[in-house]
Amino acid sequence: MRSGSIDRKAQILKESTRLFSDAGYDKVTIKQIADACSITEPALYRHYASKEAIYDSVLDAIEVRLGTDDLFTALEKHSEIQPFLEEFAIHIIHYFTKNEDIYRLLLFSALRGHSKAKKVYQMIRGSYVKFLIMRLDRFFEEGKSIKKNNEVTARCFTGMVFDCALSTTLWKGFQGKAYKPEDVVANNVPIYARGLVTADEK
Amino acid sequence: MRSGSIDRKAQILKESTRLFSDAGYDKVTIKQIADACSITEPALYRHYASKEAIYDSVLDAIEVRLGTDDLFTALEKHSEIQPFLEEFAIHIIHYFTKNEDIYRLLLFSALRGHSKAKKVYQMIRGSYVKFLIMRLDRFFEEGKSIKKNNEVTARCFTGMVFDCALSTTLWKGFQGKAYKPEDVVANNVPIYARGLVTADEK
DNA sequence: TTCCTGAGTTAATATTTACTAACATACATA
DNA sequence: TATGTATGTTAGTAAATATTAACTCAGGAA
Numbered sequence: 001m002r003s004g005s006i007d008r009k010a011q012i013l014k015e016s017t018r019l020f021s022d023a024g025y026d027k028v029t030i031k032q033i034a035d036a037c038s039i040t041e042p043a044l045y046r047h048y049a050s051k052e053a054i055y056d057s058v059l060d061a062i063e064v065r066l067g068t069d070d071l072f073t074a075l076e077k078h079s080e081i082q083p084f085l086e087e088f089a090i091h092i093i094h095y096f097t098k099n100e101d102i103y104r105l106l107l108f109s110a111l112r113g114h115s116k117a118k119k120v121y122q123m124i125r126g127s128y129v130k131f132l133i134m135r136l137d138r139f140f141e142e143g144k145s146i147k148k149n150n151e152v153t154a155r156c157f158t159g160m161v162f163d164c165a166l167s168t169t170l171w172k173g174f175q176g177k178a179y180k181p182e183d184v185v186a187n188n189v190p191i192y193a194r195g196l197v198t199a200d201e202k
Numbered sequence: 203m204r205s206g207s208i209d210r211k212a213q214i215l216k217e218s219t220r221l222f223s224d225a226g227y228d229k230v231t232i233k234q235i236a237d238a239c240s241i242t243e244p245a246l247y248r249h250y251a252s253k254e255a256i257y258d259s260v261l262d263a264i265e266v267r268l269g270t271d272d273l274f275t276a277l278e279k280h281s282e283i284q285p286f287l288e289e290f291a292i293h294i295i296h297y298f299t300k301n302e303d304i305y306r307l308l309l310f311s312a313l314r315g316h317s318k319a320k321k322v323y324q325m326i327r328g329s330y331v332k333f334l335i336m337r338l339d340r341f342f343e344e345g346k347s348i349k350k351n352n353e354v355t356a357r358c359f360t361g362m363v364f365d366c367a368l369s370t371t372l373w374k375g376f377q378g379k380a381y382k383p384e385d386v387v388a389n390n391v392p393i394y395a396r397g398l399v400t401a402d403e404k
Numbered sequence: 405t406t407c408c409t410g411a412g413t414t415a416a417t418a419t420t421t422a423c424t425a426a427c428a429t430a431c432a433t434a
Numbered sequence: 435t436a437t438g439t440a441t442g443t444t445a446g447t448a449a450a451t452a453t454t455a456a457c458t459c460a461g462g463a464a
Contacts, residue, residue: 194397
């Protein structure tokens with residue numbers, strides 16, 4: 001890159017991420033991306049070999065944006081199930097509200113059978129599930145939760161939260177009355193937590 | 203329709219439903235639909251005015267295929283929360299396993315921002331949620347469940363089940379070990395039910 | 405100064421694709 | 435038997451769109 005000039009490649013990545021998540025791969029044209037970057041179509045090909053190459057880069061870049069490590073560290077402070085699950089859920093919902101494009105892209109590519117969909121899906125969702133399994137196992141060892149298949153439990157709980165996140169983004173306005181994510185979590189996580197804790201704890 | 207001849211319009215609907223749910227609106231061509239019906243493209247236009255018209259009909263036809271009335275009648279026999287929720291969940295999961303195309307179509311049309319997406323979504327998911335709210339209200343009146351915002355509760359539980367249904371179809375094989383829907387329900391619905399029932403009941 | 409290279413342009417191409425025009429024909433009915 | 439209509443065909447058209455060809459030009463290195 002020449003000194004003083006803008007980072008065109010980064011600009012293309014940013015604009016195409018926005019466009020692809022808005023409309024999906026097929027509906028976005030090279031011209032749209034080029035226009036969004038204020039250059040012509042052939043100029044795009046100086047930076048990326050093809051439209052597919054741009055899309056690949058967009059999916060690759062998602063990895064960098066996840067950063068779940070901070071969350072997992074923060075969650076260590078909770079020694080009880082309910083507040084732990086609440087913060088876990090709130091984080092996911094807020095994250096996807098702020099990064100709606102990620103989930104849209106994920107759905108688009110998964111539905112289309114894109115080769116990277118599996119990888120991206122496992123990356124995003126799998127990291128949450130894996131951490132939750134580990135923590136649920138520990139809650140059980142500490143005698144705080146009843147015996148369950150924690151792999152299944154973790155998947156389902158994460159699924160419930162992801163679905164809720166979807167309701168506040170993709171399905172926004174589809175379900176009649178809109179609730180704040182905090183209110184939804186405050187209503188439902190206690191149900192789930194109450195169903196998990198050992199009888200003595202109640 | 204001429205006697206003895208096949209119902210071409212129904213055939214087009216069936217084949218295009220399959221194709222649209224496989225690949226989404228944009229990726230399906232008129233030629234593909236025509237080929238699937240063993241006719242030429244212009245012949246399609248004898249039955250439908252446009253590609254968009256075919257898609258509209260596909261979404262309209264979903265309504266007919268849902269048939270939740272039977273389920274809701276069958277569920278009346280359950281007087282306890284847990285078996286009720288279990289049959290509710292199992293039904294949805296089995297239904298979407300058998301009719302994977304419906305959920306795929308729903309997602310495609312929602313992502314595409316298709317004008318009918320909202321209607322179809324409300325139709326499919328709303329009917330389950332509405333019924334569940336009504337039943338949860340009754341469980342509470344009977345003193346069988348604790349006080350909750352049942353609209354939120356119903357949405358979340360339905361969301362968890364829908365997500366689980368998705369895991370057995372759209373996300374199949376993405377999550378490592380595959381569990382049978384029955385096993386997933388047997389693990390998770392009791393958690394949720396246990397979190398909902400009044401203390402006396404336990 | 406000279407020249408190479410990165411980054412851009414305009415113009416064109418090849419392909420895909422929704423849709424139409426014009427024509428053909430078998431069947432039901434008057 | 436005659437004929438209109440439903441249903442099909444072949445052969446287009448027009449628009450969209452990914453990609454390429456050929457050329458321009460500014461700025462740093464030799």
